[in-house]
Amino acid sequence: MTRLRLDQDIQPLSEFRAGAAAFIRQINETRRPLLITQHGKGVAVVLDVAEYEAMREKIELLEEIRTAETQLAAGLGVSNDEARAQLLSQLRK
DSSP: OOOOOTTTSEEEHHHHHHTHHHHHHHHHHHOOOEEEEETTEEEEEEOOHHHHHHHHHHHHHHHHHHHHHHHHHTTOOOOHHHHHHHHHHHHHO
C-alpha cells in the first residue's frame, strides 16, 4: 500500500460527503488510502478494493507464520523428510 500523503489523503467527513465520487476516483488512481476525520479525529479509512485484499492476504500469511512458530516452539514440527513422505503418501492414495 502506498503511504498517505498528508496534504491530500486526510479529509473531513463533510468534504468527503460533498466530493465522494472524486475522492473514490483519487483512491482508485493513486492506490493510497483516504483518512476521514470528524471533529479533528480520524474515524475511518477508505481503501481501494485491490489494496484491501492484498493487505488481508498479508495479514493472513503473518497469522499462519505465527501459528507455525508457536507449533514449532511446542515441539509439534516435523522434519522436511517426514513432511515430504507424508505428502507423497497422500498423493499416492
